Amino acid sequence: MLRAGVRMFAAASLICAPLALAACNSAPSQSANAPPAAAPEPPAVGVVGAAIGRDLDAADQETAIAAQQEAVNSGARKAWRGAHGAYGFIEPGPEGSGIGACRDYTHKIFINGRPQRAKGQACKRPDGSWRVVS
Numbered sequence: 001m002l003r004a005g006v007r008m009f010a011a012a013s014l015i016c017a018p019l020a021l022a023a024c025n026s027a028p029s030q031s032a033n034a035p036p037a038a039a040p041e042p043p044a045v046g047v048v049g050a051a052i053g054r055d056l057d058a059a060d061q062e063t064a065i066a067a068q069q070e071a072v073n074s075g076a077r078k079a080w081r082g083a084h085g086a087y088g089f090i091e092p093g094p095e096g097s098g099i100g101a102c103r104d105y106t107h108k109i110f111i112n113g114r115p116q117r118a119k120g121q122a123c124k125r126p127d128g129s130w131r132v133v134s
Contacts, residue, residue: 046132047118072122072130
């Protein structure tokens with residue numbers, strides 16, 4: 001009887017040992033206390049969210065906001081054209097110096113051929129990217 005118990009123990013060891021080793025060799029999991037990875041922040045609406053953008057539909061607003069962000073990041077004039085006839089351009093001003101410096105920009109939008117213009121501002125983040133603040 002003792003010999004049968006030893007055989008059962010040996011058989012169980014052969015089955016369980018690989019499972020235990022597999023658990024040891026797995027990649028470390030993220031700690032339950034670690035913060036989740038941050039999702040990228042969407043571009044701010046800036047002046048498109050104000051009076052000049054209120055007559056744009058959602059798709060054209062999205063196009064205008066993306067162009068606005070691209071212009072302030074690059075420092076170069078950026079034109080855009082929406083899917084529903086609206087269009088415009090953004091002219092960023094000169095870049096201020098240092099981290100936290102700001103630059104002004106002008107966004108001109110044409111809706112049904114009528115121009116609308118507004119001025120806004122973007123400021124430099126510590127990582128070097130620009131964030132539209134108004």
